[in-house]
Amino acid sequence: MTQDELKRKVAEAALDYVKDVTILGVGTGSTVNHFIDLLADLKGGIEGAVSSSEASSERLKKIGIPVLDLNAAGTLDVYVDGADEVNAAKQMIKGGGAALTREKIVAEASRKFVCIVDETKYVDVLGKFPLPVEVIPMARSLVARRLVELGGTPVWRENCVTDNGNVILDVYNLSITDPVELEHRINDIPGVVCNGVFALRPADVVLIGSPSGVRTLP
Numbered sequence: 001m002t003q004d005e006l007k008r009k010v011a012e013a014a015l016d017y018v019k020d021v022t023i024l025g026v027g028t029g030s031t032v033n034h035f036i037d038l039l040a041d042l043k044g045g046i047e048g049a050v051s052s053s054e055a056s057s058e059r060l061k062k063i064g065i066p067v068l069d070l071n072a073a074g075t076l077d078v079y080v081d082g083a084d085e086v087n088a089a090k091q092m093i094k095g096g097g098a099a100l101t102r103e104k105i106v107a108e109a110s111r112k113f114v115c116i117v118d119e120t121k122y123v124d125v126l127g128k129f130p131l132p133v134e135v136i137p138m139a140r141s142l143v144a145r146r147l148v149e150l151g152g153t154p155v156w157r158e159n160c161v162t163d164n165g166n167v168i169l170d171v172y173n174l175s176i177t178d179p180v181e182l183e184h185r186i187n188d189i190p191g192v193v194c195n196g197v198f199a200l201r202p203a204d205v206v207l208i209g210s211p212s213g214v215r216t217l218p
């Protein structure tokens with residue numbers, strides 16, 4: 001099976017978690033794109049979705065699902081999103097598609113976070129995937145220097161402007177043995193809007209697609 005077929009398969013498995021949901025949170029990325037496409041055929045009572053990116057909002061609207069403002073929607077029952085890496089503690093690296101800030105907001109606003117990944121994303125220690133950090137443009141160099149002090153090698157993702165008008169630094173060479181501590185430390189750097197470590201609010205359910213089926217992390 002191709003990686004894309006695995007993404008489709010795990011997206012199908014996530015449908016079980018949204019059957020009784022009327023308003024759900026929807027993430028961003030190629031795995032979630034499959035999930036959105038599958039929502040079109042769902043004979044459920046989905047009345048609307050809170051989206052984590054302009055790209056997902058467009059896709060949702062195309063299939064006739066109204067996109068709601070989080071301020072009006074309040075607490076969401078379920079949030080479905082992909083990840084760039086996930087570990088056994090259901091902590092993640094996210095932001096490969098530059099949507100990390102809105103993703104972290106919608107995840108925080110949701111009772112249940114269902115993370116959908118193919119098997120290539122499962123790791124023992126987070127950090128092989130370069131950690132995305134969203135930064136206010138004027139603070140880019142300052143934040144990069146602070147990230148070097150934390151042991152990383154930040155690289156400016158050129159030609160990328162986030163939905164919030166900011167820039168992304170991708171931090172290489174981190175071995176994230178204490179994700180909660182690192183999430184706090186990067187958040188504390190002035191100019192950082194958000195970092196792609198999702199450990200303070202990990203996933204509740206992690207579905208992993210592989211050629212032999214979809215497994216749920218214990």
Ligand SMILES: O=C[C@H](O)[C@H](O)[C@H](O)COP(=O)(O)O
Nearest residue numbers: 029030031095096097098099
């Ligand atoms: O900013 C993007 C998100 O965090 C995505 O959920 C993540 O990059 C995974 O994307 P994909 O499903 O395309 O691998």
